[in-house]
Amino acid sequence: MLRRRVFRLIFTSFSALAILTATVLIADIVSRTHGIGVEKQYNVLLLTVESFRADAISDSLTPSLLDAVEHHGGIRFDHHRAVSAWTVPNIIALLTGVHPVYQGVHSRDQRLRDPVSLNLGRDGDGAMHSVQAFALIDSYANLGLIREVGETFEGMLARMRRSSNPMGIWYHFLDTHLPHQPTLPNGDKPKPDAPGFDAFLSIAPAANAAEFERRKAVSLLPAVPVSKGRFMQSDQPWVRAYYESEIRYFDHWFADFFRQFLTLGLDRNTVLIITADHGEELAEQGRVGHASTTQEAVLRDEILNLPLFIWTPDEGQRRALLAWRDSQVMTDHIDIGASLAAFSGNPVENRADVDGEPTVNGETALQGRELTGSVHRRRTMAFTSAAGFSEPDPKTTRYFLLSQEEDGVRDIVRLGPDGTLRETVSPNEIGSDRLNTLRAVMKDIVFPSTRTDSEAPGSQADHGIAWVWPPHSGVFQHADIVGHQMFEWDGDANATYILEYRAGPNGNLLSGEVAVQGNKYVFGAIDQSYWDTYLKPYGHLRLRVRTESGLGASDWLSIRVE
Secondary structure, three states, rough: OOOHHHHHHHHHHHHHHHHHHHHHHHHHHHHHHOOOOOOOEEEEEEEEEOOHHHHOOOOOOHHHHHHHHHHOOOOEEEEEOOOOOOHHHHHHHHHOOOHHHHHOOOOOOOOOOOOOOOOOOOOOOOOOOOOOHHHOOOOHOOOEEEEEEOOHHHHHHHHHOOOOOOOOEEEEEEEEOOOOOOOOOOOOOOOOOOOOOHHHHHOOOOOOOOHHHHHHHHHOOOOHHHOOOOOOOHHHHHHHHHOOOOOOHHHHHHHHHHHHHHHHOOHEEEEEEEEEEEEEEEOOOOEEEOHHHHHHOOOOOHHHHHHHHOOOOOOOHHHHHHHHHHHHHOOOOOHHHHHHHHHHOOOOOOOOOOOOOOOOOOOOOOOOOOOOOOOOOOOEEEEOOOOOOOOHHHHOOOOEEEEEOOEEEEEEEEEEEOOEEEEEEOOOOOOHHHHHHHHHHEEEEEEOOOOOOOHHOOOOOOOOOOOEEEEEEEEEEEHHOOOOOOOEOOOOOOOEEEEEEEOOOOOOOOEEEEEOOOOOOEEOOOOHHHHHHHHHOOOEEEEEEEEEOOOOOOOOOOEEOO
C-alpha cells in the first residue's frame, strides 16, 4: 500500500513537471510566432575597420575572417556601401541611421545637429559604449555614446560578458589608416629610412629617387594631399602591397579577437557586425587615401564599396539577413544604423515596409531599412565634402558631391557650397528623371551656419587668454603628455571658445577649428603607438583659442612633436 502511494506521488510529480514544461514550451512557441510576451534581447558589437575596401577580402589577405564566417555562422554581404568619403559622417550613419544629407556634418569640426539616444534596450538600458580616444572629438558629441577612454577593448568585452542588461560597443580598428607602412604579420613596421625597407613584400625596388620619396610619404604620413603631387599608375603595385600588408595584420588581430569572443560565450547572446567606415584609393586615379587625407573628395568604387559581415544568435534575424544577402539588394550604412535596436531585440515600432520603388518624398534613399524585416529595394546615396581639411567653411567650400546608385549604375553631381547643382561628373549620361531625383534630394541638404565676419580668425580685439596646459611652446615627447588628457586655458568655464589648430611644417597638412564648451578640450589618453603613428608625422602643431564672440584670443602655441 505504501509502495503504491509513493509510486502515485512520484508519477503525479513527474506529470505536473511535464505539464509545466509543455506549457512553457507552448508559451515560448506562441510568443515567437505571434509576438506575444517578451522577446530575447541581445548585445550589439559594431566593429568598424578603417579604410577597408571590399576587394581586400580574400583567402590570402583575410583567412581568419573568412574562416569565422564559414565555421561560425557569419553572413557575408557583397553589395554594401558607405554614405560618405570620410569617417565621421559614416560612423554617425552607422550608429544612428541619420544620413549625411540630414546630419549637417560636412567638416571635421561639426557635430550631429540634433542629439540622439543610442539606447538599445526597452527601458533605457543597453547604451552604446566606445573606448577609442578619438571618439572624444566634438564630432561625436551628440551621439549619446558613453565614451570610456582609458578602458580597453578587451576589458569592455569582459564587461559585456558580465552584464545582465543588453549592451552595445562600437570599436574602430585604426591601424589600417594612413600611413600605410609595410607591416609584418606580428605588427612590426620596418622604418622607411633607406631604399629596400619594403623588400620583404617581394616587390620591385623604387625605380628612382622620386618614387622612393613617394614610398616614404605613404609609409610615414597620415595624410598625403594631392596638392603635394599625384601618384603614377606605376605606383599602384607597391601602394597596394603596403595596404594589403596592413589588412593581413588586421586579420591577425581579428583571429585573436574572435577567439576571445567565442571563449567569453558572446556568440550566444551578441550580434556582431563588421564593416568599414569607408574604402581607400590606392593610386588608381593619382590619389592614396580618402577625402580627409587626399583633401580631394571622390565617390568612386574604391571609396564606397565595402565589406559587411554579421553574426547573430537569433534564428529569426538570421533568416531575415540571409534573405537580404540572397536578394543582392544594395545595403548601406544608414541601414545598419536603423537596425541596431532591432538587432538588440527592440525593433522600432510602426516602421512600414515599402513595396516597389520608393519615392523621393515618401520612403527615400535617405531613410534606413531594418535588416531584420522584409527585403525591399531603394536607391543608395552618398554625400560628401573633403571633410573640412581643405574646405573649413561652407562659405568657401569648392564643392560637395552627391551620388545615387541603382542597379549598378552610379550617378554623381557636383554641388556648390549652397547645394546648387554645378555639373554632373558621372561617367555615364544622367537621364532627366534621375537628375530630378538628385535635385529633389538637394533641397533636403542641411548646411551648417557660416561664420560671421566678426568671428573670422584674426578679428580679435586683444590677446587676453592664457594657456594653462601646455603652459608654453616647446618640444614635446610622449613622456611629456603622460597624465595629461586635455588642453586647458584660463577664462570663463561656462563660455564657448573656438580652438584653432594648424599641423605640418607650415600648417599645410591639417588645419581647422572646433567649438569647445568651457575652458578645456579633453583629447583623452594617447599611447606611444598612437603618438608615433598619427602625431609625430605631422612634426609641428600650432594651437590658438579664441572666444566665440571674437573679443579675446590666446597667443599661438607652437608644439614640436618628437
